[in-house]
Amino acid sequence: MxxxxxxxxxxxxxxxxxxxxxxxxxxxxxxxxxxxxxxxxxxxxxxxxxxxxxxxxxxxxxxxxxxxxxxxxxxxxxxxVGINTNHPNRLVTEAITAGQIPELAGYATLRREVKYGLSSRIDILLEDPGKGLAYVEIKNVHLSRNDGLAEFPDSVTERGVKHLVELGNMVAAGHRAVMLYLIQRADAQSFTFAADIDPRYAAAFQVAREAGVEAIAYACELSPAEITVARRVPLRF
The missing domain is CATH 2.40.50.580 (OB fold (Dihydrolipoamide Acetyltransferase, E2P))
Structure with missing residues (x-):
């Protein structure tokens, strides 16, 4: 972008x-x-x-x-560090379209902000006759308190907990559900949850993960000219 x-x-x-x-x-x-x-x-x-x-x-x-x-x-x-939370959906859409996120490749169509669940909107809905539906929720990440370790969230997020529950429901309905944590900082070497900041979110993620919700994290490269999705980083639970 x-x-x-x-x-x-x-x-x-x-x-x-x-x-x-x-x-x-x-x-x-x-x-x-x-x-x-x-x-x-x-x-x-x-x-x-x-x-x-x-x-x-x-x-x-x-x-x-x-x-x-x-x-x-x-x-x-x-x-x-990118602080604009309006950019991640566009960044991930561009990366998927360019084939830069292999985990989300191979779907016929991509739609954004699609209504689903209980009065929610999914950031990206991938659809394919062979693969079925993949619900992709994107969270912007910019918190880092230890060199190389990105964390989410940086404050209590009731909305984030709701999204995890909704994704779990999509898996129960037979669909694929993916949490994508987009790290708007190039120094990230790994990703984890800030359970001390929001223990409820960290607990909700574990429940969602056990229900079959997938999670991936990607770090960005940033400059005053552009921001691009660059590489996958490992998750630490």
Whole structure:
């Protein structure tokens, strides 16, 4: 996924009201940017951090700037981390279409945001006359507290628990169900669950896994020009 225009660089002054961030651009201008992330952004919303913003030319936008990337350093040097939770579905769709996720290859059609279960929408529904249906739920991952180890979630997620239950129901109905954790940071060498942050989610995953729900994790490569799905990383339970 390429950004439609070059990102602009600055330093984070503060994140507030969850969806807003004040940033001092390298030009000296101070702007308010939209923060497209509902999580805690633990370790990423640190005042003084280098951030990258996209800029919209739409006159309908209240805030022209959107926070896209932040530099984080766990001791091995700075790494770009994607914080925009609107991107993972598009990133995974592009990767599946390009054949970059072998576990999800070979399906005839791909649809996004399809209604299913109890008033839910699946991120991606794969359909094929021979393979049947595959329900793919995507979670954005950007938390890392130990070098090389990505974690999910970074805050309590009741919605995430609901999705695991729904996927388990799809398996019980005879379909395939896959949880795909998309890690928007290139330093990830493995993935696990932050059970100390949300023990209910970690427990719900174990129930879903025993019910037949699959799980895979992929890490991204990031730059101020583009984000791409790069490689699978192992899961640690």
């Amino acid at each position: 390429q950004f439609p225009s070059p990102l602009v660089r600055g330093r984070l002054l503060k994140r507030y009201k969850r969806f807003l961030a004040d940033v001092s651009l390298d030009t000296g201008e101070i702007v308010t940017a939209t923060c497209p992330n509902t999580g805690s952004m633990m370790g990423l919303a640190v005042p003084g951090a280098i951030v990258w913003l996209s800029v919209s030319a739409s006159p309908a936008r209240k805030y022209a700037h959107t926070w896209e990337l932040v530099e984080a350093d766990l001791g091995s040097g700075p790494v770009l």
